Structure formats: structure tokens, C-alpha cells
Amino acid sequence: MQLFILFSCVVLLLLSISRWNVHPFLALLAVGLLYGIGSxxxxxxxxxxxxxGFAKTLQWIGVIMVLGAMIxxxxxxxxxxxxxAKSTLKLAGEKRLPYAMGLTGYIISIPVFVDVAYIMMQTVTEALAAKSKQNILGVGLSLATGLTATHALMPPTxxxxAVAGILEGQLGRIILINFFVAFSAMAGGLAWAMFYCRRIELPYDRELRNQFASSNDNALAENDDRPKQTSGSTWLxxxxxxxxxxxxxISSFIGTDNAGPASITMKFLGTPLVALSIGVILALAQYGRNFRMSNISNVAERAIEKAALVIMITxxxxxxxxxxxxxxxxETISAYASDLGAFGxxxxxxxxxIFTTTTGSITVSxxxxASIVAPLMSSLGISPEMTAALIGSxxxxxxxVNSSFFWLLNxxxxxxxxxxxxxxTVQSLCMGLGGLAAVLVLRMCGLK
Structure with missing residues (x-):
């Protein structure tokens, strides 16, 4: 009955948003309340x-989103x-841009939460899409596939x-196995992004092209408050x-048992709040001699306005x-674990x-x-490391619609x-199947 109620509420949520045009913020809260009472x-x-749940989500992501939007x-x-955007296009080329974005996401999401990394890369992603005349979904979802691949499979995420600890697997072996599995999952997501998503043009694509077309060198020269572009300022x-x-x-690789002054300092500097604040300070240096204190206030106001709706829906x-x-x-699903174990x-x-589809959270899933599977390891006949790869895939x-990243893209x-x-949504399925295919290949090669 609990599973039936949950399925019915998810269907109701999908219909409310996609067919009845109910605002996602209202639909998520209303269906959540209905599900709680029904269960x-x-x-x-x-x-x-x-x-x-609302408070726990926003206690870490709210301020970070605003700081990322300020950058x-x-x-x-x-x-x-x-x-x-110009430098990336010059190095990768327009045809290879999706691969470059996927690889970028694969690297930066190892230490950084997916939502935070995508917010930080939003402006660059949109600039690349506009400059290369490609649709934002094709470029953005290419980045997203790399971000989610390592987020679900590569420690120290x-x-x-957590899965490695629960299953008592060897962390080094998990990293080696999942390095291959994550690339296969990313390949599945990139294939869908390149062959289908890149064809989808949104009204926002035209806005982006107009926006970046107007911000050319002539526009820069007309705006005295905007620093001039120089050949060496790309690094800045x-x-x-x-x-x-x-x-x-760096902070993520420092163990909790390291209590030295240097370790404590790096842990402090590596917290997302402090790290992004440093990013904002470095970004302000781009104003050069044109910097005014009013710049900070104006940027903060625009960032808060831009991030507010995303924060509330998230x-x-x-x-x-x-x-x-x-x-x-x-717990209901756990009760059927023994019967489902026939899937081996x-x-x-x-x-x-099942858990990702119902909860929308990779980490929770x-x-x-892992907590359910751990006691069944002996009957499944596979190693903790391969189990971790299967769980990640x-x-x-x-x-x-119950994924925060879904609404972030929205x-x-x-x-x-x-x-x-x-x-x-379909891209996530392609990624899962891509990861599963890699695990099956490893199993055929003799890994258990």
C-alpha cells in the first residue's frame, strides 16, 4: 500500500506540473503533504x-547558490x-565541445557537489553555447553527465x-573500478546529449545568443564601467x-584525524562557503581600475534575485x-529484500x-x-567493490521532478x-545503463 501511495503521488506530481501547469514550488509542497497524510x-x-526537509536543504545550499550566482x-x-568561452572553443573546437564539457564535469565534480559545480559553471556554459551557436541543453547536459558520473561513483564524493564504508570495500579498488564505470556512464549520457538533446532549441537559446552577440568588443568600448578584454586576462x-x-x-582529502594548524586552516578554506567567498573576491579583481564599492551591492542584488526562485524550488x-x-x-522495500534477492x-x-526514482537523491539512494545489501553480500556472490559499482550505476x-538538479536546470x-x-530524465537512464554495461564487461573479464 505504501508503494502504491508513493507511485500515485509521483504520478500526480508529474501531471500537476507538466499538464496542469501548477507551479513546481506549490506542487512539490502540496503533493508532499498529501503523501505524508496518505502514508x-x-x-x-x-x-x-x-x-x-526544506530547512535542511537550504541550510547549506542557499548561501552557496547566491555566492555562485555572484561569480x-x-x-x-x-x-x-x-x-x-573563446579560449575553450579555440582549444576544443566546436565539434568536440560536448566532450570537453563532459570531461570538465568529470573532473570538477569529484570534490564538489553537483548543484554547486553546475551553478559555478553556468555562465561559462551559457557563453560557450552562445558562442558556438549550439543549444544550451546539448552543452549543459554534456557538463551534467560528467558532473553526475563522478558524483555517484568516485570517492571522496x-x-x-559512504558506500565503501558500509560495504567494507577496499577504497583503492573501488576507485580503480569506478573510474572505468564512471567513464562508461558518462559516455552513455554524452551519447544522448549529442544525438538528441542538442537538437532541442529553447526560447532561452535565442536570448543567450542575443545577449552575447551584444557583448562584443564594440560594446565593451562603449561601456566605461566595464574592464577591457586583454589577451592575458583569460586566466584572471x-x-x-x-x-x-x-x-x-584539497579539503576533501584531509582526514578528520589531522588536527594540525595547516590541516585545520585548509579544512576551513575548503568549506564551500569560504571557498566561494574567496572566489567572489577573486572575481572582483576583474573590474581592475573600474572597481567601485557599488559594484558589490549591484552584483549581490542581481545574484539574489536570480537565485531566489531556484533556492525556493530546490x-x-x-x-x-x-x-x-x-x-x-x-523499510517496506527492505522487507522484500530477500525475495528480490533472486535477481542476484x-x-x-x-x-x-528504485530508491533514486522515488527519492530523487543519489546520496540517499x-x-x-548499501545498508540493505550489506547483510546479503554472501548470498549475492559478488565483491563489495563490484557491488559499489552496481549501486552507483x-x-x-x-x-x-523530485530531483533538485531537475529544477536547477528548469x-x-x-x-x-x-x-x-x-x-x-532519459539521459539519466542512459547513464545508468552505460554504467551497468561497464560492470558487466568487468564481470566477463573475471572480476567479481
């Missing part, structure tokens, strides 16, 4: 859980995004790291993006996922895909699946939910 939590507890606004205003434009990523990456998505997590449906080798993949299947690029269901 037996009661009205008061359902409201408390919704608010708790993007400064890059736009100073021409930094345009310089990075929290999900894979890249610093606000990559310095925070490097700081976060919070509503987190609230919906939180009430699902606490409704007891995971594919059981971790199938179970992870991976940790919950299954956690891609599939993202839809608001950042003004992509309708119906379009994202045909592009981003």
Missing part, C-alpha cells in the same frame, strides 16, 4: 517533516565568461565514500571558478524527498534505481541501498519540465 504520518507530523554575474559584467577570469574547486578538493524538492525518506517506504547480481542496481536511474535555463523529462 499515515498524520497532518501535523507531515508539516513538521516538510519544514525540516557568474561578475563574469558576465566584466566579459570574463566570454573570454573563457560523500555517496561513494578562470581563477574565481577554479580556485574554490581546488580549495574544496528547498521544496528537498522537503518532498525528506518526507518520503521518513515515511517508512524504505543485478539486485543492487535494481534496488538503487546509495546509502540506503543504479543511482542514476532515473531523475525526474530555472537556470528556463527549460520546461516536459522538455527535461525527454532530455535530462
Amino acid at each position: 499515515g504520518l498524520g497532518g501535523l507530523e507531515s508539516v513538521d517533516l516538510l519544514m525540516e 557568474g554575474e561578475i563574469a558576465n559584467e566584466t566579459g570574463g565568461a566570454e573570454r573563457i 560523500p555517496g561513494p565514500l 577570469a578562470m581563477l574565481p571558478i577554479f580556485v574554490p574547486l581546488v580549495l574544496i578538493a 528547498g521544496a524538492g528537498g522537503a518532498f524527498g525528506h518526507i518520503i525518506k521518513n515515511s517508512g517506504v524504505t 547480481f543485478l539486485f543492487p542496481f535494481v534496488l538503487a534505481s 546509495m546509502i540506503t541501498t 543504479g543511482s542514476f536511474c532515473v531523475f525526474h 530555472r537556470l535555463h528556463h527549460a520546461p519540465p516536459s522538455v527535461l523529462l525527454k532530455t535530462f
